[in-house]
Amino acid sequence: MASQAVSASQMAMVGDADDDGVVKPHQPFLQALLFNSPMPEKDVQRIFQQAHAQHQPAEGEEAPDLREFVQQCNDKLKQVAMTINHCTDEVTGDTVYALVNTRVDLAARTYATRLDKFTLSLFNALVEEILSGDGFVNDKDAWQLGRRLELGTAKSAKQTYLQIVSPPFTLRRCRLG
Known part of the structure; x- marks a missing residue:
């Protein structure tokens, strides 16, 4: 499975700044995942690290681990009938992440x-x-x-x-x- 690399400049373009001009890590992470889904875990880890580096956490504030961060994203994504899932390939052992539509109505099944x-x-x-x-x-x-x-x-x-x-x-x- 070929994945498209997301550069730091692409991450900066999709970042959303709050009132203080600080980039929030969730939006660039989700946009990168949406653009490149499904994505190997190593790429997800790299994007997660880039998103948090741009976030400029307060002194002493540590980034959550990836699974905790994904759970935070999933809590918000429920509102729009989406979730981030990950699965391990039985043959290669590689883990991949994907942004998944959880809506099961006719429109979602037909047009997606x-x-x-x-x-x-x-x-x-x-x-x-x-x-x-x-x-x-x-x-x-x-x-x-x-x-x-x-x-x-x-x-x-x-x-x-x-x-x-x-x-x-x-x-x-x-x-x-």
């Missing part, structure tokens, strides 16, 4: 994706199977699940289906936290 109707249906069916079953779906189960869905006549939907289920794989439930 570039996936076609079939691919979105397949994705939802795979997630449902993972959550309601043993916590994983292998390629054979995904193949059968996809065959039960209506492919329609779109050639692109059929190609997408074959790309998703052709290589041997196992999808597993990711434990967040």
